[in-house]
Amino acid sequence: MLVLVINSGSSSLKYQLRDVDTHDDEASSRAVLAEGIVERIGFEGGPSDHAEALGHVDAELAAVLGDRTIDAVGHRVVHGGERFAEPVLVNNEIIRAIERLNPLAPLHNPANVLGLRAISAKWPDTPQVAVFDTAYHRTIPERAWRYAVPDWLYTHHGIRRYGFHGTSHQYVATRAAELLGLEPDEFDGVVLHLGNGVSATAVQAGKSIDTSMGFTPLEGLVMGTRSGDVDPSILVFLGRQGHSPDEIDDLLNRQSGLKALAGSNDMRAVVEAADAGDRRAAMALEVASYRLAKYIGGYHVSVGGAKAVVFTAGIGENSAPFRARVAERLGALGVVLDGALNAVPSKEPRVISAPESDIPLLVVPTDEERAIAEATAAVVRPT
Numbered sequence: 001m002l003v004l005v006i007n008s009g010s011s012s013l014k015y016q017l018r019d020v021d022t023h024d025d026e027a028s029s030r031a032v033l034a035e036g037i038v039e040r041i042g043f044e045g046g047p048s049d050h051a052e053a054l055g056h057v058d059a060e061l062a063a064v065l066g067d068r069t070i071d072a073v074g075h076r077v078v079h080g081g082e083r084f085a086e087p088v089l090v091n092n093e094i095i096r097a098i099e100r101l102n103p104l105a106p107l108h109n110p111a112n113v114l115g116l117r118a119i120s121a122k123w124p125d126t127p128q129v130a131v132f133d134t135a136y137h138r139t140i141p142e143r144a145w146r147y148a149v150p151d152w153l154y155t156h157h158g159i160r161r162y163g164f165h166g167t168s169h170q171y172v173a174t175r176a177a178e179l180l181g182l183e184p185d186e187f188d189g190v191v192l193h194l195g196n197g198v199s200a201t202a203v204q205a206g207k208s209i210d211t212s213m214g215f216t217p218l219e220g221l222v223m224g225t226r227s228g229d230v231d232p233s234i235l236v237f238l239g240r241q242g243h244s245p246d247e248i249d250d251l252l253n254r255q256s257g258l259k260a261l262a263g264s265n266d267m268r269a270v271v272e273a274a275d276a277g278d279r280r281a282a283m284a285l286e287v288a289s290y291r292l293a294k295y296i297g298g299y300h301v302s303v304g305g306a307k308a309v310v311f312t313a314g315i316g317e318n319s320a321p322f323r324a325r326v327a328e329r330l331g332a333l334g335v336v337l338d339g340a341l342n343a344v345p346s347k348e349p350r351v352i353s354a355p356e357s358d359i360p361l362l363v364v365p366t367d368e369e370r371a372i373a374e375a376t377a378a379v380v381r382p383t
């Protein structure tokens with residue numbers, strides 16, 4: 001079965017064509033038949049809209065497809081609100097429901113809807129599936145999703161914690177269970193998605209029971225350019241100082257995090273600078289690793305004792321120095337890193353802790369496109 005995975009942004013369209021029946025982990029690249037990105041949609045020199053962008057994708061795919069056809073399209077959709085707990089087959093009603101969630105994800109959902117509409121128009125007979133970034137977190141209990149604020153904020157505005165990166169957390173939790181020889185529903189642990197966006201998820205019996213991102217992806221950990229947790233009064237203070245909502249949004253989402261602390265949101269550059277004696281870079285790593293360690297300790301309690309702490313995404317998979325800094329702070333949990341194992345670069349799921357570590361530390365590469373393609377196939381396949 002051939003699945004086209006689409007990640008539609010406001011000015012870009014990312015795609016990957018996958019054969020979901022190729023289950024060959026040693027050479028998983030063979031499952032990917034084509035991939036690319038069309039950028040500058042709506043800008044000078046770029047396609048005028050998503051429909052035109054899709055024309056470019058179609059032209060690229062034609063050569064690869066030959067006489068085969070795309071069996072289904074899987075869309076990454078950022079916000080599924082309270083309604084969507086699973087991937088769903090898309091129809092007009094579903095597109096309208098996603099559109100109604102636009103206020104909750106004003107940058108992302110409208111762009112996802114543009115992608116859904118463009119593909120419905122171009123390939124009306126190809127089934128489309130929406131896979132939501134929030135869906136895995138629909139199992140979070142009320143004690144963890146509720147903010148301690150007046151009820152109308154929730155009932156009128158949907159203000160509650162939703163969580164994001166769900167497709168990645170679920171995929172990685174399943175893979176981590178496999179590595180430990182457990183069924184997915186036997187896995188209790190903490191999954192750390194450390195990319196440009198950063199989130200931690202508490203997984204109990206294979207289900208998300210808490211996660212660090214909240215109403216938006218801003219809450220929680222120190223990220224590339226996002227602050228994570230701050231005292232909300234800071235926003236009020238800045239508002240009273242005359243800063244507009246847009247300025248405050250930009251400040252916390254795009255000018256903060258590692259970029260603010262160290263001058264770069266690239267973990268490689270931050271580690272290099274710290275190694276070369278840059279004090280700000282060293283402090284940035286301390287702030288980020290300390291905050292992360294506090295969340296891990298909290299989630300260890302939430303899940304009733306983690307069977308593993310799992311690192312994934314750009315930093316989690318590749319930055320041995322950052323993993324080492326986090327591991328160092330987990331001594332109170334009986335965690336012991338194996339420095340040599342940690343230092344070996346690899347694309348495979350692996351253990352990086354010592355045998356005597358009370359909680360194993362794992363590195364499990366994420367693959368959101370693969371997860372979306374498989375979820376899509378599962379929805380459209382006749383049972």
Ligand code: ADP
Pocket residue numbers: 194195196197224265266267268269313314315318319
């Ligand atoms: P996104 O959230 O955009 O998908 P990624 O998962 O690709 O982000 O992660 C981006 C982060 O991963 C950046 O901070 C980058 O510096 C870091 N990163 C990528 N490769 C490496 C590497 N080899 N060593 C250290 N950090 C890396």
